[in-house]
Structure formats: structure tokens, C-alpha cells
Amino acid sequence: MPKKPAKLRPDMNEVAYRTMLAATGQGPKPTPPGEGEKNPEAVERGRRGGRIGGKVRAAKLTKARKAEIATRAANARHRKRS
Numbered sequence: 001m002p003k004k005p006a007k008l009r010p011d012m013n014e015v016a017y018r019t020m021l022a023a024t025g026q027g028p029k030p031t032p033p034g035e036g037e038k039n040p041e042a043v044e045r046g047r048r049g050g051r052i053g054g055k056v057r058a059a060k061l062t063k064a065r066k067a068e069i070a071t072r073a074a075n076a077r078h079r080k081r082s
Helices: 012-024 040-060 063-081
Strands: none
């Protein structure tokens, strides 16, 4: 006998029930997708690449482009205060 395919999404009633349990403290709080245990090796590789990438990008920028970026940042900060 063939197996049933796994459900892709829970039923609307299941979602409501789980939400009610989480809100009243009777059940586990749901974790948003993407938040969970991360692979430490992947985190380290990403961090290492990010640290290198910023220095390389800064070295490639011309003086005029750096000034343009700094001006835009200062204008954004000024708008935020007003």
C-alpha cells in the first residue's frame, strides 16, 4: 500500500489551536521559520567572508565615491533627527 504524502501546511484549525495553546502558556511557543540552530561552521565562514569583503570593497572605492557615500549617510542621519 503506498504511503500518504506528507502534509505541506497545517490545517487552519490546527494553526488556531496551536496559537491558542501558545498564547495561554499550555503549549510550546512556535519558532518563526529560519530561527533555529545554526551551523557554527557556516556562521564562521560567513563572518570571515564579511570581514574580508568590507576591506576589499573599501580598497576598490574611489575617493569621489567614498565622499558620495559619506554625504548620503550624513543626509540620512540629518533627516532622521528632524
